[in-house]
Amino acid sequence: MSYHNILVAINTNENLKTIVNKGVEIARNHNATLSTIHIDMKFEDFYIGELDFDFEKYDEMARTRSQSDILAKLGDLDYPVTNSIICSGELSNEIIETIKENNIDLLIMGHHHYSRLGQFFMSVSAPLIEAMPCDILLVKVTQ
Template sequence: MTYKHILVTVDLSEESRILIDKASALAKALDARLSFIHIDVNYAELYTGLIDVNLNETRHFSMENSRKHLQELSEYADYPVSHTLVGSGDLGHEICETISEFEIDLVVCGHHQDFWSKLLSSTKMLINCSPVDMLVIPLKED
């Protein structure tokens, strides 16, 4: 099967470069389009107690910061990047909407192999809901 549009899910850490290197090489070999996505955590849904912050201002700052980091990762890539996307909310829902809207046929994501990732893995969530093929790249702890 030849993939036409590869979506790389990044968490904006240095380890994202590992995913970008592999996805860029694959996209180059297949002459496929390459896009990046980062989903910001929806802070309002994580905390149910009283907090004294302006969530809209915090969310705006977080989204702008994410866009800046994605742009840097896009410039780092050794292949043209079609789209850099930032979303917020439920990871599975946002990724699945993006897959449909941008005609993605391969999702590349990383998986940390530590204790907490075995309990709280966002990759597992994606595997359970993704309608397209996935390439899961292990991100080993040093």
């Protein structure tokens, strides 16, 4: 199988380089385009209350901070990144929408081993895999 458009789902943690380097390796081997996506949580989706708070401003600040963190960590990448997407929302929905809009044929993302309780609260892999419109590669990373 040959891949043409690869999307790497990234976070701003220490595993970012491991996951992106796997994307670079595969993109280089297939002469494919490489894009990244980072999704910040929408604060308003998790806030319940009466507080007068500017959610739009908070989301914009979070995206700006994420963008500068990612650019700093990917500054020395030796492969062109065609598109670097930073958005906020529900992870599965944002990734699937991006895959469809950009004709992605391989998604690469990190996978952590969680305890049973951690799997219940933290793992988004299973629902995402169920709805995935393309191939997916899970890269095992340390916590």
